[in-house]
Amino acid sequence: MTHKDQDIHVLDFPGATALRNAGRTESPDPKVLERTRALVLQAIAADTDHAVPTASAAAVVVTSRFGRRRLLACAAAVAAVATGFAVLPVVGVGSEPAATVSAADLFNSLADRAASGGRGQAPYWKTTVRTWVEGDRTHTDTYYLSRDALVIKTQNGRTVTKKAPPGGTSWRVGTRQVSWGNLDKLPTRPDALRRILSAGAKGASAAEQTVRQSGELLTGSPASPRLRAALYRVLADTPGAEVTPGVKDGAGRTGARISWKWSDNVAHSPHDPNWIVRPSDGQILETMSTRAGDASHITERTTYLYAGPADKVR
Template identity: 55%
Template sequence: MTHENHPTDLMDFPGAAALERAGRTEPLDPAVQARAHSLILDAITADAAPARVLRPRFGRRRVFALAAAVAAIAVGAAIVPVTDLGGDGPAASASASEVFTAMADITLSDVANGQTITGAVNAQKLTEAYWKTTIRTWVEGDKAHTDDTYLARDKVVIKTQNGRTVIKENPNGASWPVGAGQVAWDDLYTLPTRPDALRRALAAGAKGSAAEQTVRQAGDLLTDAPVSPKLRAALYRVLAATPGAVVKEGVKDGTGRTGTQISWKWKEKWPVHSDHNPNWIVQPSTGRLLERNMEPGSKPGHISQRDTYLFAGPAKTTG
């Protein structure tokens, strides 16, 4: 569109403000541009179909958000059924609410289009025996190492960078903290996907800051649990409404990938005897969490440890 009087409602979708602030970017590679153009046309065509999943909820204007999301995917990463955590984050400055809302939207738009680039699956339907994560771990004073972790319902298999295989039996079964209790692997699908109900579940029984407990438990579910796309999106929406976050653009993770850093500064210590605050590095255009790192409350800006997420997805075997 070249007319100067642009209709304002065309930009009325989550993340539009950040998009407008992005400014000028360099021209795309012609091949990438052609691919993005094709995907955008597909999205527009799909929006006109009566059976489109998202149409009743978002209406016609949603097509522009979906088209922008599809273009971001085409530029940033190939569409694959597991998480290949690469690419760059957006250049525009945005609030934590905008960032997490955009991540929730892209996660749900993937589902509507029959694709999942986040590696998220429905835990109830996971037929593979393992949930595999590849994490580059660094702790101050030690060398970084990259290990593959295969989580099963009753054990964990870790294949280390130096060739060792460590097996840890877990007769009680895999579970994650939610509120004051634990939720087992096969019960993940029972967690609410309405953000308000999910927030209450995560904050339940908090002995200190309910916001801090919510953020930490949401982070555990997002990084190492086989949660469904709907639950993943709901977790992002919970985080979007959680106060205390500070956003910094153009931050590199432990492997040099650029993303958006979201930080929380807690007044209380969690757990006991720890004064470390979490920083997350995320990629809003793909809904990916690239890294969680920690900095001591007494040394702002000083990173003392990193967990950088390189892969997440189902695996049939540990071979």
């Protein structure tokens, strides 16, 4: 076989041809599913330089970029056949073929991390945000959101206080506004939560609305760990996501980039949403928009340097 004849398909490991031609299989043993999931999560962790604990005690000892890429390809391929997850293409390393990763498995992993996190109760939800919009300069501000006001500490040293509208601070969820005190009353069963988030929209518009509102709750609200986990599980079953591991955010931190592309079907949305998430703890590091049809053209970027509870304005 010459280099011209080599198979450059994404599944480039021995036996890949047979795997591709295998088609559907019977449901595997639960132990196989668990091992498959562990391999995928370990591969994601290796590629993002973060350790992601799993139910399996097996350790990944491969340290080279080639080894990590191949592990990722093998693990995701096995997951595709064994579990029926949608395996989506991601960017390769250098001139090597692209690997693959399951968007559903990544979101479920983020849900596990979010569920185990402790948020606690505090009077403020604090975010320190680095913002850039095409045509403008980057600036970093800190926001202290409470039940009845928003206090902004600007980069130039100013403090701005904005009172909440009548009814207090609230978030758009589906077709209604949900107040700070009622966030904990939202359902945490993914199917029930999805119905509320997508209310009033259909098709691609329902998927986009679900993603955008979930992102606002995950980054800008004091949602409980149970609600945060439920939001990620809703996203695991929302179509349109593509995953690219090993991407840097605006602050130089490494995570997995999740992209959605519905703009061809959603007339009012000229931009596609993108997130960079950290698989090790389920945090959204950054949200950004790209021009529809041109994923390399970033039009705005919001980098979350901190997002969490705060006892007081400092």
